[in-house]
Amino acid sequence: MTAPDPMSGSRDFLAGAGEMATLMRAYDWTTTPLVEPEGWPSGLRTAVRLLLNSHHPMHIFWGPEATFFYNDAFVPSAGPERHPSVLGRPASETWGEIWPVIASEVAKVRNGGGHTWYEDRHVPIMRHGRLEDAYWTYGFSPIDDDTAPGGIGGVISILTETTKRKALEDSLRASDRRHRDLLRQMPGFVAVLTGPTHVYEYVNDAYVTIAGQRSFLGHSVREVFPDLIGQGFFELLDGVYATGEPFLARGIPIRLGGEDADRFIDLLYHPIRNDDGVVTGIFVGGYDVTVQNRATVALRELNETLEQRVAERSAALLETEERLRQSQKMEAVGQLTGGLAHDFNNLLAGISGSLEMMQNRMQQGRFQDVERYMAVAQGAAKRAASLTHRLLAFSRRQTLDPKPTDVNRLVEGMQEMIQRTVGPGIPVEVVGASDLWPALVDPSQLENALLNLCINARDAMPDGGRITVETHNKWIDERASRKLDISEGQYLSLCVTDTGTGMSPNVIARVFEPFFTTKPMGEGTGLGLSMIYGFAQQSGGQVRIYSEVGEGSTVCIYLPRHYGEVGDEEGAAKLVTLDRSDQGETVLVVDDEPSVRMLITGILEDLGYLAIEASDSAAGLKVLQSDVRIDLLVTDVGLPGGMNGRQMADAARGVRPDLRVLFITGYAENAFLGNEHLAPGMSVLTKPFAMDAMATRIRSLIEGDLEAKR
Known part of the structure; x- marks a missing residue:
């Protein structure tokens, strides 16, 4: 005996605040074969209630006429030409270009043929006044109705338009050089972590959206997410790094600070390996599936295999992206090491050659030449030390000697040397702000950074131009701090402006990346701005570039204000001969x-x-x-x-x-x-x-x- 339907004679199943619920309540159903909603079959009422309470695109074809129902999430797919006119009308009349493709599929399910499932199917659709190419992943499931022939009264469908994702997959296969842009376009979140402490090397916009505005790059996950302690994510990362085994899970609960309820994410941790097979980092990817997870309980019987199929496809896509990213990184490492080997071999040749000549001259008794070769060897050794310091600055691992520094005084003291370095054809103008705040910074490293920026400016002006060095006091408010990725507060800026060729947005976006250089192979080490970036970050500041092609460039180093006094500039240290001690120390x-x-x-x-x-x-x-x-x-x-x-x-x-x-x-x-x-x-x-x-x-x-x- 069938239990009585508690909603029989009621319209409660149409309750809801959404647009489609409102339209269905107001619709004149007496103009359709269904007549009044109070008399609708229980299977249809249940399916409509599920449809109206789901945030995933869904629609229903009911009865022999295939009367059409749909929810708010389907509205964008319907397009302005059809919404809301297709509600309650036969699908054969309202979906003219699609119905010939899917009519047989709907009929098969309605006649007892069971569930259907299609992935990335090409089904063009009329939208915005033209027939658009579109791809869909969808399934049809029967809706029970004891009063209908065969016990099936209609068909319910859950669908996802995969047009954008299909285009993304095609682009990934076409060119690995565009993989960073493609990562930014991914519908899911992506991050790249390096080292055993899992330091952020890259995050896309979707990752920032789910995690909130935080300082990611250069910081470990434990520093960025102290509110995740105890939720198991850090331990999972440690396990993947230690074992080299990837981790993949769906619907993991996560709660960030300030949130009063769990969110759910599909998550992939995949190890990144170097050429020797050693794990050097972790690729993180996934999706925020909170909405889908809450609808899964109601939809599970209709689409039992959906989650597994989507997870497998996502894992395959993320693995492909990881291989592309690793390939590009290894190519950049090879370019850098080639430049370093070239420079170091030159320096070693100067040192070893000078030592051999000194030995020869000493054996020949020609001691007057020894000092000359000694000077050559010492000069090469100092240049090698400078190159090492630049490498350490690039990696933000150098030992700094910060001192209260008058940056105006430092710039003025370097003006003559900068002018000699860039040559007489490029005038150098210094504009120092009055009452400039002091900075707590390593003055020698700041001098190196300034000289490096001026040399870069000279190289950007092959036909001549002008270099301007300026200092300013800066108040960084909340908006500016987000834009510059530094804390709010008082800073002083040191800016170098040229009138040269400028840089395109693509170059600006990558200019501080590890190993990136626009110079030909063999010309320098490729550290340049990466060294300056590392020095600024290690000093508690930031560096930013403002440039347009053909309009020159401005590079600004921002340093925190120091609230102490700056002592008088000391004269250059003089070599003195120290007396021998006789105290037996x-x-x-x-x-x-x-x-x-x-x-x-x-x-x-x-x-x-x-x-x-x-x-x-x-x-x-x-x-x-x-x-x-x-x-x-x-x-x-x-x-x-x-x-x-x-x-x-x-x-x-x-x-x-x-x-x-x-x-x-x-x-x-x-x-x-x-x-x-x-x-x-x-x-x-x-x-x-x-x-x-x-x-x-x-x-x-x-x-x-x-x-x-x-």
């Missing part, structure tokens, strides 16, 4: 590089100090924990032996609380060194260092220790 030198220990030991002997050597942290700590007199510890930061230089020094201070320490480093191990939090009596010197600079620093630390003990 002892210095422990810990470095795993024998040549570095040899050089430092030579300096100590010239200063009259006793040197003790150790090649790793374990041996060094053993000496420090003994009763041997140690007046100063000179140690590399990166050491073998179970601990780094900072850890060894901290352990030694447990038994020698007043121990003076000089850290030497060829890399910015800031995470270990804690450069901004060095304890009193600790100092740092960056490799490669000048011998007189090392001697002066050692003498000042030891004399400071002796003065403190008096």
Whole structure:
């Protein structure tokens, strides 16, 4: 016995605030074979209620006449020519160009043929006054009606227009050079993470839409999303990076800070591997399926395989995109390494050749030529150090020495050198803002950045022009902070403007990317603006480019305002001869590089100090924990032996609380060194260092220790 229908004789199934619910309630159904809604079959009432409460495009063909129903989500597909006139009318009259294609499919389902499913089917449609090519993924499912022949009264369809996605897939197959633009056009969200801490390298607009406005690039996921702690996403990322096995899941609940309900996402984590097969990052992709997930419960019986098919197609598409992205990145790495090898080989040739000539001349007794070859070798070594510093700046891993700096004074002091560098045919004008705020910045690195920008400006003006260097005070409000991707506050800007060829929007969009260069192979290393970008970011600021083709370019470095005083400019340091000590001071030198220990030991002997050597942290700590007199510890930061230089020094201070320490480093191990939090009596010197600079620093630390003990 069939249970009574609780909605029989009621119009409650037409309830709702949507446009189509309103239209259906107001429609004169007596003009159709269905007559009044109170008498509609229960199967139709249930299907209409489901249709009106779904946010996914759906429509219904009911009865032999195929009377047409549809919901709000289908309105854009219907187009202005048909909406709302097709409601309640036979499909054969209102869908003239489509009905010949789908009529047999609808009839098959209505006659008991079961569910149907079609993917990316080409079904042209009349919209906007013309027949448009369109592709659809859709399925037809029967609607039960005990009063109808065969027990089926109509057909319900859930559909997705895939025209845009189909075009995207075709574009991906056509050219891997356009893959970044295609990533931005994807209907889902995309991000690229690098390294074991999962640092953001790329996000598309859809990712920002779901995650909100945050500072992504250059930051790890744990820094960007502290509100996701405990939800399992970080652990999944760690697992994919460690095992190299991809992770794919549908409908995962996620709750960001400030939200009072879960959202649901389809999510893919896929490992990125280098040529050796080692995992170097993770490709993140997926869709916000919150709306679809809430409709899934009602639609599951109608389309049991939909989710699996969409997930498989999405996974295949995302895997293709990952391969394209990795291919382009490897090509760029090859171009960069070629330029670096060229430059370093030139420098090594100058150094090794000079050393051989010095050896020959010394064997020949021609000592008057030794100094000339020595100068050549030293010059090449300094250029090699400069190239290394540019690489570290590019990666934002250099050791900076920030000082309160008057940027106007710095620019004025460089004007003559810049003018000589760019040549007399390009005048250089300096416009300094009055009362310019000071900045806390490494002045030598800022000088390098300014000189680099002026050289770039010169290269952009092959037929001559003008370079203008300007400084300004800037208040960055909320709107400007979003545009510049920096925090709100007070900044000073240093801008270099040229009247050269300018840059296209495509070049501007990529000019700060790793390895990107517009110069021919072999001309420079390709670091350029990437180095300046890294320096600005590491200094707490930002760099931006404003340019149009044929109208010149302006590059601005933004630096946070420093609220301290700037001291008087000191004169250039002069080389002095340091007297030998006769107090028997002892210095422990810990470095795993024998040549570095040899050089430092030579300096100590010239200063009259006793040197003790150790090649790793374990041996060094053993000496420090003994009763041997140690007046100063000179140690590399990166050491073998179970601990780094900072850890060894901290352990030694447990038994020698007043121990003076000089850290030497060829890399910015800031995470270990804690450069901004060095304890009193600790100092740092960056490799490669000048011998007189090392001697002066050692003498000042030891004399400071002796003065403190008096």
